Amino acid sequence: MAAGWAAAATVVALAASSSPLLAQDNGTVRSAGGMVSSQQWIASEVGAEVLARGGNAVDAAIATGFALAVTHPTAGNIGGGGFMVVRFPDGRTTSLDFREKAPLAAHPEMWLDEDGGYSSERHHNSHLAVGVPGTVAGFDKAHRLYGSADWVDLVQPSVDLAARGFELSEALAGSITRFANGRGSRYEASVATFTNAGEAYGAGETWRQPELARALERIRDEGRDGFYRGETARLITEEMRRGGGIITEEDLERYQARERTPIHGTYRGYDVISMPPPSSGGVAIVTMLNILEAFDLRTMGHNSPEYVHHVSEAMRRAFRDRARYLADVDFADVPVRKLTSKEHATWLRRDIDPERASISHPTDVAAPYESPETTHYSVVDADGMAVSVTYTLEYGYGSGIVVPGAGFLLNNEMGDFNAGPGLTNARGLIGTEANLARPEQRMLSSMSPSIVARDGELVAVVGTPGGRTIINTTLQLILNLIDFGMDVQEAVDAPRFHHQWLPDRIRIEGDGFAPGTVEALEALGHRVQAGGRQGSANSIGIDPVTGERIGAPDPRSADAGARGSDAPGGGR
Ligand code: DON
Numbered sequence: 417m418a419a420g421w422a423a424a425a426t427v428v429a430l431a432a433s434s435s436p437l438l439a440q441d442n443g444t445v446r447s448a449g450g451m452v453s454s455q456q457w458i459a460s461e462v463g464a465e466v467l468a469r470g471g472n473a474v475d476a477a478i479a480t481g482f483a484l485a486v487t488h489p490t491a492g493n494i495g496g497g498g499f500m501v502v503r504f505p506d507g508r509t510t511s512l513d514f515r516e517k518a519p520l521a522a523h524p525e526m527w528l529d530e531d532g533g534y535s536s537e538r539h540h541n542s543h544l545a546v547g548v549p550g551t552v553a554g555f556d557k558a559h560r561l562y563g564s565a566d567w568v569d570l571v572q573p574s575v576d577l578a579a580r581g582f583e584l585s586e587a588l589a590g591s592i593t594r595f596a597n598g599r600g601s602r603y604e605a606s607v608a609t610f611t612n613a614g615e616a617y618g619a620g621e622t623w624r625q626p627e628l629a630r631a632l633e634r635i636r637d638e639g640r641d642g643f644y645r646g647e648t649a650r651l652i653t654e655e656m657r658r659g660g661g662i663i664t665e666e667d668l669e670r671y672q673a674r675e676r677t678p679i680h681g682t683y684r685g686y687d688v689i690s691m692p693p694p695s696s697g698g699v700a701i702v703t704m705l706n707i708l709e710a711f712d713l714r715t716m717g718h719n720s721p722e723y724v725h726h727v728s729e730a731m732r733r734a735f736r737d738r739a740r741y742l743a744d745v746d747f748a749d750v751p752v753r754k755l756t757s758k759e760h761a762t763w764l765r766r767d768i769d770p771e772r773a774s775i776s777h778p779t780d781v782a783a784p785y786e787s788p789e790t791t792h793y794s795v796v797d798a799d800g801m802a803v804s805v806t807y808t809l810e811y812g813y814g815s816g817i818v819v820p821g822a823g824f825l826l827n828n829e830m831g832d833f834n835a836g837p838g839l840t841n842a843r844g845l846i847g848t849e850a851n852l853a854r855p856e857q858r859m860l861s862s863m864s865p866s867i868v869a870r871d872g873e874l875v876a877v878v879g880t881p882g883g884r885t886i887i888n889t890t891l892q893l894i895l896n897l898i899d900f901g902m903d904v905q906e907a908v909d910a911p912r913f914h915h916q917w918l919p920d921r922i923r924i925e926g927d928g929f930a931p932g933t934v935e936a937l938e939a940l941g942h943r944v945q946a947g948g949r950q951g952s953a954n955s956i957g958i959d960p961v962t963g964e965r966i967g968a969p970d971p972r973s974a975d976a977g978a979r980g981s982d983a984p985g986g987g988r
Pocket of ligand 1: 789790791808809810811829832860861862863881882883884886
């Protein structure tokens, strides 16, 4: 985990140059119409244009998602997977699960090498680490069920962006160059995609991705068949055979996105709607809110030692449940109703000592590494339909493998399965049963796209990347809005912290907490680690007075931006 945190800090620090947190223009955008807030402003613009042409929030979410696959390659994708939570203007809600799944030939011991030892390389950095992608099936299903615009119009802007190219920002030029020189250098097609014939791209240069453009054209013309069948499917399986992977034509053919009932919790009179398993996020967030409802957080003061202590104790308990119980519900019995009940929270709360940190007992589970690269975006349309999407390739640039001839990166999401039966150890491997790799099982996720409402009215659309920190960042966004009455940009900007049961420590954003906070927490018995930044929570709030949509991009991401459908060109 330390490695993950350090990597996250590096990525964000490089992306944001040397500017201290919150030193940038905050980029808030207001619109009386629709709004898109994402980690890459060009993609927000694509979504806002769909809204301006009369598309609904699902249409805009699909168009934004395809655009991020072109403009935000660390996490935007067609070769990965994710989740979409939707709230309709009449208050109904739904969610789409387009998480990757294990190929048919997967098995719990597939991460062991010839000598029977666990191989992190196989698990995270090989063709075996690639899960059957879900994004295109998810967008296709979302469009069939709830879209209103023509599919072609949702994909074409991304075809254009890939074919004609777009101007590289300093942050993106630096990021793709580091990737091409690093993990990407193992694969010819990755180097070809992310360099200019072997030369590093610089800021201000135009980056074209012709093979990706053709892959997107096939999706534009044939929908999901343009990815899971035909030329793209052939290119994926060819690369699998070449590199020792196991995804077959049958795996691609059989992939299905699923519509699932969202997790619904209540907190101080608000409704919180979030992602159900195979995400652990919705369950954990509702568990923590239920625990915290009994405490007067506002009186404690935002980010005071007392507040951080109580919230961390709630995090500790929810993450212990996560490790014990959560996995793909189609394969494991997950007691969702119990875990999200007020009674369970009362039981969890009983041993929170206001004066003393609890101790995490690594009885039979521990915490594996999770990478910091994923992306979250939020959409609200003029009618009040709200869409919250988090999707990912797992690591930044996923497996690092660009499909030759198709120009897109494959995920390494299989790394979210546990290491192998009985492999739990003190160094952080997990070997518990429920989340082992099995044919067609979906790997456990932390992604938590969420929506907050009150008295039937939309309040905010929130979420973030950040591996396991996703759950806690999303929790804090909700607490900032509800307990501290922050507006959505303040809620996004506010410094964050994270506790995940094991390792037993609180990580706080280094430059945001009042002097003395670390010492005060240490005096309560906590271990505290300061440094790095947590997440990129590109969110939208609704102005309670005017009803305007307030797009709040996260200042932690250099290229993030919000765009309103009636104010294109605004924001960062
Ligand atoms: O699904 C998950 O929880 C992880 N694969 C997400 C990875 C991630 O969030 C990286 N984020 N920035």
